[in-house]
Amino acid sequence: xxxxxxxxxxxxxxxxxxxxPPAASGEPVFxxxxxxxxxxxxxxxxxxxxxxxxxxxxxxxxxxxSTVADAAANVVTQPAPPPEPPKPENxxxxxxxxVQSGREEAIKEAIERRVKIDGLEEYFGQIYIPVEKVTERRxxxxxxxxxxxxxxxGYIMAEVEYNDRILYLFRETAGVGDFVGGGVNRTPTxxxxxxxxxxxKIKEQANVKVVQPKFEPHDKVKVTDGMxxxxxxxxxxxxxxxxSVKVQLTIFGRPVDVDLEYWQVERL
Numbered sequence: 001x002x003x004x005x006x007x008x009x010x011x012x013x014x015x016x017x018x019x020x021p022p023a024a025s026g027e028p029v030f031x032x033x034x035x036x037x038x039x040x041x042x043x044x045x046x047x048x049x050x051x052x053x054x055x056x057x058x059x060x061x062x063x064x065x066s067t068v069a070d071a072a073a074n075v076v077t078q079p080a081p082p083p084e085p086p087k088p089e090n091x092x093x094x095x096x097x098x099v100q101s102g103r104e105e106a107i108k109e110a111i112e113r114r115v116k117i118d119g120l121e122e123y124f125g126q127i128y129i130p131v132e133k134v135t136e137r138r139x140x141x142x143x144x145x146x147x148x149x150x151x152x153x154g155y156i157m158a159e160v161e162y163n164d165r166i167l168y169l170f171r172e173t174a175g176v177g178d179f180v181g182g183g184v185n186r187t188p189t190x191x192x193x194x195x196x197x198x199x200x201k202i203k204e205q206a207n208v209k210v211v212q213p214k215f216e217p218h219d220k221v222k223v224t225d226g227m228x229x230x231x232x233x234x235x236x237x238x239x240x241x242x243x244s245v246k247v248q249l250t251i252f253g254r255p256v257d258v259d260l261e262y263w264q265v266e267r268l
Contacts, residue, residue, distance in 0.1 A: 022266070066262060089160040092125045094192035097170065098177030101154035101226040104129045107175045108156060114169055123166050125159030130199045153225055162187060180218060214267055219264040221247060232268065 027058070099107045108127045115124045130151040160166045170176050182188030215221055219235045233249040236257060244261045 021068075042262045084107060091214060093162065094154075094157055094196045095162065095188055095190055097156050098179040098180060099156050100175035101229070103175050103227070104150065104154075104156055105126050107173065108174050111158075111170065111176070114173060118165075118169060120165060120169060122132050123163060124159040127159075128157040130157065141148075151199065155193070159194070162190075213247070214262075215265070218256050220268040221245075222268055223247070223249070223260065223264060224266055226260065228260075233258075235265075 010041055110130060111127060112124075115121060131148040131153050133148055158170075159173070179188035198231075215235050217235050217237060220232060223229055223231045223233070228249060230250050231251075233247040235245055236248050237246040239246060239259065242259070244259050245265060246257050246259055247265060248257050250254050250256070
């Protein structure tokens with residue numbers, strides 16, 4: 001046996017990575033063959049990509065009628081929206097109401113105030129006082145005056161829903177009489193639409209007219225309209241700027257001066 005003096009260096013010693021894995025019991029261990037240059041060259045060559053697969057167009061298939069019917073039967077039907085509630089019927093009508101003459105505006109305001117206090121707005125529409133505009137020129141003067149003249153003195157037009165509550169409100173208002181055409185257990189007849197349109201139209205007199213009073217101071221006159229109707233008195237003064245006359249009446253045994261329009265008095 002030949003002995004050598006060469007001692008392996010650390011570089012020559014096998015590392016744990018170079019050592020072959022331990023073999024199972026009874027099986028021989030063979031070293032892995034190293035790939036040759038041809039194999040490495042073949043693996044480095046890029047392989048061509050496979051051609052794309054042809055796209056198959058989908059062909060619609062006819063659905064049997066029974067299948068369509070079954071699908072329609074399974075569809076949940078949305079309930080129809082509920083119908084809108086009908087609008088309440090407008091039961092307001094126009095009526096003529098007898099009131100104290102000369103107080104039409106004050107009575108109108110009193111009724112409107114009580115309607116709000118009692119909460120009866122749903123039964124109340126409006127109150128209208130028919131008037132017309134009159135243009136006048138005084139005798140011996142070039143001044144022209146325009147004023148409003150009541151077309152229905154002592155009456156008002158009321159748009160209301162006639163019922164017991166409205167009737168009670170009107171009757172409990174000072175200066176208000178009855179609905180024209182109504183009475184005990186009798187409902188008044190409302191105005192026709194063409195009558196309402198006629199009275200609500202304000203008429204203006206185009207021509208200037210000269211107003212000539214038919215009486216003089218100290219004349220005896222009789223009141224023909226208003227709250228002092230049928231009372232007699234004496235003319236004290238002609239109020240031309242207001243187209244009226246100051247008449248002295250006896251009320252509760254005492255003389256009282258009252259301003260009245262020309263057409264409200266007549267000479268005795």
